[in-house]
Amino acid sequence: MMKVFKFINCVLLAATVSLLPSCTEVLDLEPQDKLPVEAVFGSPAGVKLYMANLYYQLPTEDFLFFNSGFNQNQGGPNNGGQTRAQSTDEAVHSEAGGLNNGPNGNGDNMNNYWIAGYSLIRDVNLLIDAIPTLNIPEEEREKLSGEAAFVRAFAYFGIAIRYGGLPLIKESQEYLGDAESLKVQRSTEKETYDYILSELDIAISKLPESWDGERRATKWVALALKSRAALHAASLAKFWNKAPLTGDAVDLGYVGMSASDADTYYAECIAASAEIMDSGVFSLFQPTPATPAEAAENYRRMFQDPNIALNEAIFIKGHTIPGNRRGHNYDIWFTPAQLANGWPHPGRMNPTLDLVDKYETYSNPGEEAPIVTTSEGDIDDYNGYDASKNYLHFDDPRTPFEDKDARLHATVVIPGSSMKGEEIVIQAGFILPDGTPRIRTGGSVEVDGVTYYNYGGPTTNDYSGFDGFGGNNTKTGFSFRKFLSDDPVTPGWNQSTTDWVEFRYAEILLNYAEAVAESGLGDEARAAEVMNDIRRRAGHTTETPLTIANVMRERTVELAFENKRWWDLIRRRERHELFEAQISHALQPVLDLRVSPPQYIFIRANVHNMNPRTFLIRDYYLSIPGVGASGVIQNPTG
Template identity: 60%
Template structure:
């Protein structure tokens, strides 16, 4: 088994073991205790487990309020980072960026301090040289990961490469911010050194970082830096932080970072150690099942998984809440807050149709072909009629069907009813209003069924029903009923997977002109073939970016793609996100469905401000650091 992944709950078990054995139950760790701890292989595992548990993995317990956001947070309400992008909206909340969102500062420096203490003690540990190098490699991987979490949020930050000792002078511990370039170079150097020290595989299959995880993280980090440099002119910043180089990179630096992406990804590709899971499906239905299954249980996809975060034990903040927050309202099983992740219409239309490969094909809702009218129902428009609402989506990319619950589709052996209203036989519309009408002896309901437990769309009751016309399935467990309690989900999360590495490579090649163009085109089409596409597309930036959107959807990549490529302002200037209203037309006999494009209800226009490209530095009154622009 060549893949390395780790489980939060394995880590907790180790901590419990340590408590029982008395390793850390007396005094805080100092040098002597550190030597005792690391003289025992179990002690090394204990300390390393604690470091892994602090990694800023943007996983299934990551929300705009931060990492490891589990049950009982009244300010979160299932507000995922995807809801700040064009991927989705929240079923109830309509706000946009807040200063406290996407933050990670004090926990970052706690992790860095813990890593530096380990690095300091490594030369004195009584183990073989090979083991010592492996421990150092893991420490550098974790520190590089930590600084990546910081630099993409704050720009240049204080670089602390050694354990600090408090001598009574607090000023001596203060470290000024380094430039953003220095910060990127520091963490990339840590990851490079980690890749040279870590094994390709741990002998016992332990869930720990490997050479490949370090190289893959290098490809992610360097692509981020390269994009900031290349597109620096799109988001000019001013002020002290900008003048000092604490935010922003020079355009001239872009190709050097792209080259790091290319080299690190190429080494993984050429190694033959990884491959796409189920790369050659026989049809779109098989592809959708494979892809859905891979995210429902990443442990069946160990050919693709490079670094997995595990959620092994339900409850007590050891599981996560995706199934209770995001499953369709019909399947809430008594849980009071379902249906919160609502994919947008514009996201859904990124998925190609198989009969028009390589092109964006809007959903066909009107006979005149107009797709830009979001003003709601118009009696003078000739809407296309569908006997079955699911028919509108039947020919979409397999990844759509593995990610999104469409109106009329089946999920957990139930038809998911998503209906916004009906048109009465006299032509009067009833939309987003709870109502009922009897026609020819049969009762029809505006939301498709009589009560809130029987439908999943548009009713504002409890904030539990989709307001875009789409619900969510990626990562959710189709084989289990929702357990109505906090932290009951145990689906693991692929933090780094092979498909991302391939897309990193393709983007770096097409953006820089460096690397192997033929290989970049091949890996792009390999990803498409896994989704049952049989027609290849050329290597263009447009094609690569579209593949990123549909392949990495809801994996917390879209937010950072908009940040690093400096396109957030373009996407969110007086922006309204969009819904698709399925409406039952009772003028026909038997009734048919029509679909109406709408702005997302109860959501104002949203604007991305340039300062949002960086988060505000906390605590500058005490730490004396230069604040980021416009905060």
């Protein structure tokens, strides 16, 4: 018996040995630079991983969006803390002043989304190719198709708003040795927006209403993007002729929209917004505060942690843990200098007086409320201190802002207000007892045995304004609060984990109101109602009528620093009108030592050391990189 086994063993061994070499298939090589579809999409985990990468690449202008582009949280992303807001009238940068960010469509910057955008489209097209082959339940396949359509629409939208009409690559291309066959010419700007909206219709029809807590695109997210994209297209159509261009790309329709199409797009925006509004799924967070102070705190908390406001947040981009490629840098760049906690480069975001002026007061609703600093009441003189003027005097530097919209106090740090339990000192100088102004000079003076410091404190840790030291102080008189964490700053790169809200309900309401006000379509009473709902949430109790001016002011203050302002100015073709040798303005709080006890006066002034900014009409479209190789017709460059 034993022998028989041994014999069989031997035979098996011999057979194995003789068969083995033929099993290695040395000639069937898998390419080393590619993964086969099955390896990635073969398991649910693989699909999730791939999807996570697609979401990461979405052109969300969020906490990682800086002058140098998207997703700036790798290593020490030393981009100076220069953001989109500083390219608008919302803020200036403490070192660079106002940024312009017009012409560059090339290189690593926030405007260049051509190559990165088409990379994302390539990635999502590969997924769309693979979806029919995946071994997953039909219901999953449907949801995945919806997500793919959403991602593709978002990518095209991100490129279209920068470059105009686009080559529409609707399926993945394969290189078979002939580069010519891969070349695709641009579609018209209208066709491009129509394609984006039609992709979103696919996404809306296929996506689920929820992912059971996972942050993935839902039907509502796709509708929100449709609301945003349709409003963008409608505005371009309505206002394109305010800034007309000429050239080949215009003649061929690759850039250019027609006013006769505006109403169609406004109607699309109204319908998409209304579907979200009618769903009953979303509402404003804390819609009826008892006092402005409560309204301010609600609004501030919502951005510090949008997860407490899941009824308002439609789509959140999360930061779960700090670290390289994970956390973000808003807290270290933008916290007032006094709260830097050892971090050497705080205070970069300086909200302008122009923005602060826009916030309504409760006593005079429906109007901008510029800060009046003199009994003469002139608000257009920005030449600095003038001894012949009768400046208003205040014991408390917060007094001029007391009656202002709650959202101002939740967005901006005004002089003398408190943050994280500390009084933020912002002072530009003093007027000596003999009447000599000492503004932005530094130093101190002793009056009646009391020492007064030019910037409000003896060391650079004691104040947050006007000292040039390190670029850490505000040069506008205002520092930044929105989004910033209540916790002490962790002085290192990529340590913030605040979540970003890409779409929130208030934006949808404002899209609806704007589309109705611009087109006269839709329900005007409802549009006025939702605009006033947002104002009510900010503590206003007097309603204002639906006008373009009211909607746009409301939009500017409600969505301030959410990186919407730039695109509002672009799509409405207002940027070239606003930015003609434009200079932003500051409010300088100055201690008047002529009175006893000393009181504050305020001086409306040009932001110091700021170059005038001009935006050229041609820069509404960026130049497309690589046209020599791709054969794509270039945008007007003159």
